[in-house]
Every structure is written in structure tokens, then in C-alpha cells.
Amino acid sequence: MGLNKRLSFLAFGFILYRLFTFSHAYAQTNEMDTVAVYGAKNTLQVQSPVPVQILTSQELQGLNSLSLADATRFLSGVQLKDYGGVGGLKTINVRSMGANHTQVFLDGIAIGNMQNGQVDLGKFSLENIEEISLYSGDRQRLLQPAKSFASASYMYLQSKTPKFQEGKPVNLSFGFKSGSFALINPSLLFEKKINNHLNATVSTEYMQASGRYKFRLQDPNYDTTAVRENADIRAFRAESTLSGTWLSGDWRSHVYLYTSDRGLPEAIVANRLKPTEPDKGQRQKDRNIFLQSSYRKEFERYSFLANAKYANDYTHYLNPNIIRIEGPLANDFLQQEVFLSLANRYQVNTQWHLSLSTDWQWNKLDANLDDFAYPTRFTTLVSLTSLYEVNRFIVQSNLLATLVQDHAEYGPAGGRKRRLSPAISLSLQPFEYPDFRIRAFYKDIFRMPTFNDLYYTDVGNTLLKPEQVSQFNLGATYIKSLPGKIRQVSVQTDAYYHTISDKIIATPANNQFRWIMYNLDRVKTKGVEALAKVVYQASEKFNATASLRYNLEEALNITDEQTDHQAINRGEQVPYIPKHSGSLTLQMYYRRFRLNYSFLYTGERYSQAANRSENYLQPWYTHDMSIGKEDLAFVKKIKLNLMLEINNFFNQPYEVVTNFPMPGRNFRLRVSLKY
Amino acid sequence: MRNIRRYLFFTLVSLGIFVACRKDTVPSTEETFHFSRGMYLLNEGNMSMNKASLDFYDFTTGIYERDVYKRANPSLVLGLGDVGNDLKLYGSKLYIVVNASNKIEVVDAYTAKRIKSIDLVNCRNIASANGKIYVSSYDAPVSLGVNSPNGKVVEIDTLSLNIEREVSVGRQPEGLAVSNDKLYVANSGGYNPNAYERTLSVIDLALFKEVKRIDVAINLHRVKAAEDGKIYVTSRGDYKANHASLFIIETDTDSLMRQLASPVSNFWLDDGKIYTYSTEWDSNGQKNTMLFNSFLLTDLTTGFPYIHDGTESRITMPYGIAVDPNTKRIYLADAKNYVSPGTLYEFDATGNLINSFETGDIPAHMCFLGLN
Secondary structure (H helix, E strand, O other): OOHHHHHHHHHHHHHHHHHHHOOOOOOOOOHHHHHHHHHHHHHHHHHOOOOEEEEEHHHHHHOOOOEHHHHHOOOOOEEEEEOOOOOOOEEEEEOOOOHHHEEEEEOOEEEOOOOOOOOOHHHOEOOOEEEEEEEOOOOOOOOOOHHHHOOOEEEEEEEOOOOOOOOOOEEEEEEEEEEHHHEEEEEEEEEEEEEOOEEEEEEEEEEEEOOOOEEEEEEOOEEEEEEOOOOOEEEEEEEEEEEEEEOOEEEEEEEEEEEEEEEEOOOOEOOEOOOOOOOOOEEEEEEEEEEEEEEEEEOOOEEEEEEEEEEEEEEEEEEEEEEEOOEEEEEEEEEEEEEEEEEEEEEOOOOEEEEEEEEEEEEEEEEOOOOOOOEEEEEEEEEEEEEEEEOOEEEEEEEEEEEEEEEEOOOOOOOEEEEEEEEEEEEEOOOOOOOEEEEEEEEEEEEOOOHHHHHOOOOOOOOOOOEEEEEEEEEEEEEEEOOOOEEEEEEEEEEEEEEEEEEEEEEEOOOOOOEEEEEEEEEEEEEEEEEEEEEEEOOOOEEEEEEEEEEEEEEEEOOOOEOOEOOOOOOOEOOOOOOEEEEEEEEEEEOOEEEEEEEEEEOOEEOOOOOOHHHEEOOEEEEEEEEEEEEEEOOOOOEEEEEEEEEOOOOOOOEOOOOOEOOOOEEEEEEEEEO | OHHHHHHHHHHHHHHHHHHOOOOOOOOOOOOOOOOOOEEEEEEOOOOOOOOOEEEEEEOOOOEEEOOHHHHHOOOOOOOOOOOEEEEEEEOOEEEEEEOOOOEEEEEEOOOOOEEEEEEOOOEEEEEEEOOEEEEEEOOOOHHHOOOOOEEEEEEEEOOOOOEEEEEEEEEOEEEEEEEOOEEEEEEOOOOOOOOOOOEEEEEEOOOOEEEEEEEOOOOEEEEEEOOOOOEEEEEOOOOOOOOOEEEEEEOOOOEEEEEOOOOOOEEEEEOOEEEEEEEEEEOOOOEEEEEEEEEEOOOOOOOEEOOOOOHHHHOOOEEEEEEOOOOOOEEEEEOOOOOOEEEEEEEOOOOOEEEEEEEEEOEEEEEEEOOO
16 A cells, blocks of 8 residues: 555545534434434345345435446446446446346336347436335335346336425425536426325436546556547436326326437557547437336235336447448437336235236337348236245245247347246244344246347347346345444345356357357356445434445356367356455434445456456455535525545546546535425 | 544554555566567457457477567557557568557567557558558548548558558458559458448559459458469358358459359468368358368369368367468467467378467467578
């Protein structure tokens, strides 16, 4: 550790010292609530039969995150693929199964991308998000679409539900973020209680950033800096929800619009630390629209939930360095989705619940690629679930039937696929003592090949089979609420084992200019996840929460020797999967001051399948902190929150994806006004 | 309060421990090689991995030296670069075309030390003649503007190492070779699979002007000149109905002479013989079918397998071929799955495996140093 770092630690310590010895007599506001919220969430996490990690909006406030993608870095077992900057593509890989095995849901309805199966989490703002939860295994809930049983892991996003105080039917909040990368990010949230049966919210946001940052390339033999180019973004989001009650049931409608125009930063390679003339950099424009509605009604023993969604996603890709006859390479992609779902729950007796969910989905992809297939896919999912719950024992079992039918306007189609997928999960309290629980689950699931896998011109392979995953998980949880200053201690640890077979990978076809998608690899993963949390309350004025997450994982390539396919790199760790990774976060409140600190660690990894020195990637770790003051009375009834974030404050040069250097120390100021 | 400070202290101390876990790396010292006889092998490295590397098989010691460019030039930022696309030994210099790094690296042929780096956007292949180096590029000549689909060939003087002239050719030019005082350039049109080019551009070297285009086949790729002056050119086909194939051009009349019956992906000419291999993706069988055959240039109808010990079954993705004109040993590079180190197989003239070496990623292009 260098002198600079030591000095920074001292400075940090000093700031802390000043903060906690500073004494003013402010009335306590909502610190107690915070503790209560943590407590309830922790209980949910430890009682779940499958591992779940929750980040509440309170916690998110303290995790220096500009987008949803940034926040997922704090979840255990998650590898965020981040190409750097504000605009770049950001996808997650949970327990090294690959981005396609995590389904993202917004308010219970899946966000799809049939083209490549990956959701770019960088597009999602945290402005309107109440809670993020990551489930490794099926969520213990009956009244949900069959799609909520159709993945290996799930990320549920819950948007903010308006809360109105007595006699104040309008809430308004305005936020503004600015800082490094020439970021300008204003947002507005308007909530109105129209009558007792109808609420409306409008949330809108604009973001622009140059994405320019200095990066440092360090090698034992050289050390140089350059500036990241073509990582700019301009994005606009507007969404509105209407919710209320109708015929004594709850309904909710959500309309969403997102547009963006961004540069796609390229790999930093020799002689191209900045784009060489006339290199102009690749661009991408997106326009996402969706409309979703749901209605839920509960009877004495029976309840149902109906969901419907239409999504229209347009992407324009431009590569000005590939000059075709008709001009620079420009591709347009239009994806459409219609989703309908009906979930039914029936209470057999006080201990036993059954549910039947049926989903029907239609997807279509149009693209202006040469010889494009114009595929359409019909998916039907039927899921039957049983939940049995007695005092000390919960068991949920599920059987999912999937029927997928593909059509292509030109050329062969992927055809029809039928599968039955079972899952079982249980949670058990072995002793009288209620603080300790054991949980386990088994799930057999698959992912369908995406439209790109099957139909991308010259690369796609319509003979692909689905990629199969078998997951096992065994865990133990402990939660203890205490009367003293340490209010709550919780620990969850899980050991997991899964195998992926028929993994869909790109393999060289008849020559180097042509790759083809192929079911080839097998991967065997063993891992341990641990999450410990302590909620500390020294006095009415001070409380703190500390969370420590750790993940140990071995994900080995176990592809067999086959005729015509040599087993290469068998027994070696899968690229970009660290053996060790973890994070530590500390969130502290003192009166209205907030101080947050987080540390992220990703251990050594390899950038390619061959685990050898030239592919070795150094561990990286960043220290982020933020300091702020909340609920400052600004003008009558208007409250001001201020927060200053410092990210990577030791200015460590690092790369998440090889040759995509990440920013060094950077700053962000968040201001929000609430009425 | 005292308690909190103590907790914070412990936290900070434990963080300090966390911070100390990066491996220390020591600077490597510049190595001084004295190569005299052997073979250079250029590994392409997968795109955007920045892993192009140069190996040298030293025939005097029998040692296969990996990554000699990096070892001879350790302080050059990011090394050789991204996608080593071609190399040429000419005089006392070795020229390396690094495609995605937009440059031609010129190194001393005996020490692998850098002499100069010449910028050329999207450079592809290389040929040499009369004290000049010719390099094809997908990038348009300045006069045509950056939005022209046409590519170009530049002429580099081997003494000044500057680009002196350039000429516009077809779209996405690939291989090139000199014969009969003319330069033959394969136009691929690869950016438009719906409208591939199908011609070979003929450049008059004195005028440095395109004088003719010979219609051959779609998507032309590799070009080599035989000792008798004929030009051998491959077509990649369209991966569908049109297969990879080899064509022979007569340079007196600049006309297409004939097509080889058997499919060819890559080849090497030596001593009246052509050594070929081909790989074709078989979508029914979901595998690559490979052929390894040599032909007499005087016959070209009967293929003779040049591997006789069954080694071909170990090869996943043949990616480069060379034959030592002195010893007639055959060198075959296997790129495997493109994202792992490859293998170089060395066969004797009778087709039996003598040696195999682990190379860098995607071993592809070879040339011999110290020929008599």
C-alpha cells in the first residue's frame, strides 16, 4: 500500500471523526424506520427457500450507482460485464451461468430481449426504483406468471409506489446529478392521488454525458494515459403509471418510453489508444416502448392475477468504419413482443396452496441484414406450483411445461421444442430456536437459443438445442434481533453446484471469416456465497448497517472429447469468473448526515478459456464513498437532499473486460428536492 | 462514540489487508536475439483481444521461441497489437501487417527489434518486389474520400519506409502478389455478401495504375505467384452453394486458365508442387470437413495426401501452411477454437510428424529466414 493510499485512509478517518463528534441537536426523523425496514427485509431473505438478495431504495441511496447496472455490483455471485463509461453495454452473469439465464422483471412482468437474451441494465435508472431483488432459484410466491418459474435466476425490480400523507394528494420530487464525464442528469417524479381509487405517477429523466475519461495503461514495462473516446450518451426516459382498485381488485397500468443515442467504445489496442483517423466509432440508437397492465383480485380461497404487455424495441447500429456499397454499415432491428398471462391461486387448506399459471407470448424480429430470416416465436408456458407451509417447514414444488414454436419467413426455422422442467425448494427450521434455518433447492431449467443464435445471417444455426442447467443449492441462514446496540445480526450462506450442458457457443466454421453457433461446451460450477449483515444503533441519533458479501466459485470447462471436436482447456476456469469476489458496504446515519462506504473486490481471473499467464487478469478493487445530508428544510414543505459521491477514490486503473479500461477517480453530486 | 471509532479502526485495518493482494510484476528486460536461420510464425490473436504475437522457430538450435516481438520490444505500449494479418520477410527486414491496430510493423529480421511502425487503416496483406513493399487496405485512397467502398494498395519504399504511392482497387482487397512486373490484387467485396466482388485487379507497377480486372470468382482471397510466373488465387466462396476454390491465372495474357477441381482454403507453392488444405462447414453433420492434399503443378488433377501418419485427425482448424524449400518439411498451424493457444505441426517430407509446438492464439502466417 502506497503512502498516498495511507494518507487517503487517514483523511477518510478524519472525515468520519469530524462527522461523529460534531454535535447539533436535530430532531430525529426516520432513522428508526430505516432500521425497521432492514429488519423486515432481512427476515424475508433468511426465510426464503432460495437465496435472495435485496437492495432497498434506502440502501441504493448509499451505493454510488448511476444505473441499475452499477447497483448489481454489490450483489454476491454476480459478475457485471462493464465496458466502461456511462454509455457502454452492461449485462450481468449470475453464478457464472451466463447473462441469458437471468430474467429481469419490472413490477412482476418480464423485460424481454429475444434477439440476444440479454437485458442491458445500464439503461435502467434507479430514480424510480423502490427495490431490487435477486433470486437464485424461484421466488417463493404463487400468484405470478409462469415466466417467474422459467429461468435459473431472476432479478425483480419494483418501481416506487406512491405514498401520500394525510391531506397532501400531490408529491413532487426533482433530482439532479452532475459530475465527472460531463454528466447532466435531471429527473422529475410527480405523484398524484386522484381519488381513493386512483393514483397516478409520472416519472421522467434526461441524461447526457460525454463519457470522456482518462485511463491509465500500466504494465511493468510501460505506463501511459489516454482519454476514452466515443463513450458518450444522451438518453431520455418517460413513464407513467396509473393504479387503483376496481371491482374490489387492484389494477395497475404502466407505459414506458426510453430513447438513447450512444457511442460504443471499442477495445483499446496497440496504436489505437484513441480512434485513428478516419475512425469514427460505432454508434447505437435505441427506442424502447412498452405498455403493461395487471389486475389482481382475491376471493376467500381463490385469487387470480392477469398480466398483459406489449413491447416494441427498436435498435439502430452504425459502424462508420465498415463502408459497404450503399454507405457505412447500418443495421436496424425491430423486436416486438406480446405477452399475456393468467395466474390462479387456490388455498386448499391453511397449510397448502396451489397455483396454476399460463403464459402466452409472441415475439418477432425484423432486421435489415442480408438474407435475414425474419423469425417469429410463439411461447406457451404452463406452470403448476404447490406450496406447503407449516410452522417450521416450507416446501415449494413446481412443474413447468414449455412449448416453443419458431417460424422463419426465409430459410429453415428452429422448429418446435417441448420441455418439462421440475423444481423443488424447501426451508426448514430444525430447532425450537427460530433464528436458524436450513434451505435447499433443486431446479432443472434451460434457456432457448435466442434469435441471434438461431438466425443471425451466416452465424446463426437453426439446429441448436436449448442450453440445459441443473442447479442444486444448500444453505443455512441465521438471524438474531437483539435488544442492545447491535440491533440485528443476520448471516446467509449457500453452497451451490450446477452443470450446464449443450452450452451455446460460437465456434469457427469453415474458415476464419465465419463463425457458427454450436452446442458444445459443458460447464461444472461449484460455489459458496455468504452474506452477513449487522444493524447497529448506538443511540437515537446514530445508526449504521454493515454488509459483507463473499463469493467463492469454481466454474470449470468440462467439455468432453468428441469426434471432430477436440476438448480444449478442459478442467480450466471459465473466462472472467473470479475464484474470489466480494464486497463490503457500510452505511451510516448520524442525525441527518449520511456516510456510505463501499468496497468491491474481484479476484484474479482469465480473459480467455486458456488459464495461462498471457490471459491472466489482475484482481481489481474499488473504494467508493459518499457523504451527504438529508431532509434539509429548504423552503417551507420542501426538503433538500444532498449527496456527494467519490468513486474509485484510490484511482486504481482496472479493467472488467479485457482492453476496456475503466475510469479512475470520479465524482458525482446528487441533489434532490422533495415536496 | 469510542466504540464506533474502534469499529471503524478495525474496518480500515481489514481493508488495508484487502488492498495488498495484487500480484507484483517485475519489468522484463529487453532480449537481444541473433536469429540466422529458422521460421517466423505470426499468431493473429482474436479480434479486440490485442493478442497478435510473433514466434520464431530457430532451426539452428531447434528451439521454438514464443512471443519474440514482445520479448525484444517489451516497452512498446500494448505490444504488437490486434490481429496480425500477414507478414513478409524482405531484405533484412520483417514486415508485419497488424489489421485492427491499423499499422505495419517493420522489425529487424535477425533481432525482431522494431525499426518503424507505419500507420495504415484496415491494412490486410503484403507483397514485395524491386525494393518496394505493397500492402492492401480496405480503406479508400484519400482522393476517393472516406465513404468510398473501394479499397487501395499502397507502395512503401523499403529504405525510407514511407508510403510513396497508392492506387485504388476493388472493394475490400485481400491477397496480392507480383509477377511479370505486375501486381495482382484479390478483390473480395466481403462487406457486401449480397454483392461480392469477383475480380482480380492488375496493377502496372511502373505506372502504379490499375490496367485490368480479371473476372475469376466471387469473394477472392489469397494470391501467390509461382516460379513459372502464373498466379494462383483462392475464392472463399459464399459458404453456401459456392465452395472455396483455387484458380490459376496466366500472366502473359492476364486471363483465367483453369480451376482446381478440389476445394482449397489455403495453399503453399514449392518446387513445382502445391500444398493445399480445405475446411468446409457441413451443416448437416454439424462439423468441419477437412482435406489435406498436394498436387503437381503440371497435373493438378490427382491429389496426394501429404500427411501420412494420421495426424490430421488431431487438427481442429487448419489455419496456416508452409513448406521449407530446403528441407521440404511441412508446417501446419492449427488454430483450434480461436481463443486458445494453437499448435504448430512439423512434418518431414514423407508426411510423418517430427515435432509439434504450442503457439500463440490463432497461428496463421509463416515465412522462412536464412534461406540459401
